[in-house]
Amino acid sequence: MIFDNRNIIIKLNKRRYILVLLYVTLMAVLFFSGLFQDRFKAILAILFSFLYIVYNIITYYLNFSYFSYRDDSEYLMFRFVSMRTFDNDKKAINISKLDFVGFKFEKLFFGYKQNLILRIRTKKGSANYPPISISALSQKHLKMLEQSLNQFA
Secondary structure: OEEEOHHHHHHHHHHHHHHHHHHHHHHHHHHHOOOOOHHHHHHHHHHHHHHHHHHHHHHHHHOOEEEEEEOOOOEEEEEEEEOOOOOOOEEEEEEEOOOEEEEEEEEEOOOOEEEEEEEEEEOOEEEEOOOEEOOOOOHHHHHHHHHHHHHHO
16 A cells, blocks of 8 residues: 655645744734735734734644655655755654554644654554654545554454
8 A cells, every 4th residue: 555645744844834824924914005904904913913923833833744655565655854944854764564563643733733643563562653644644644544553463
């Protein structure tokens, strides 16, 4: 099985760019037009800035990631790239199907933030990989991932 969440990441990036343009446009209209009184301008600017900052903090915390999975060889291959502004290193995990012990889905922030924790067999017992953010996966992809990983656990 092979899948990725490229389409969802493209939608999230479009939303981010549209919000930046909308925010900049609203600020420009507020400050360079005479449509509003100075006090009302300040209140609107603070409100729009607050909403924009809250949105960015939430999306930063959710850590949406491009996620690719394949299990068509002797390895389970996970590729992921965080969509955070300053943390977008490409990362990969390849696990031999023989060493794969199990996995766990971790839900945080009222179920909006989801992580995948992989468990492997080592010489000294078993070990967990650091959590992989799967918040940007659709329900369909989550079910496919769970079914596939259950086959090898």
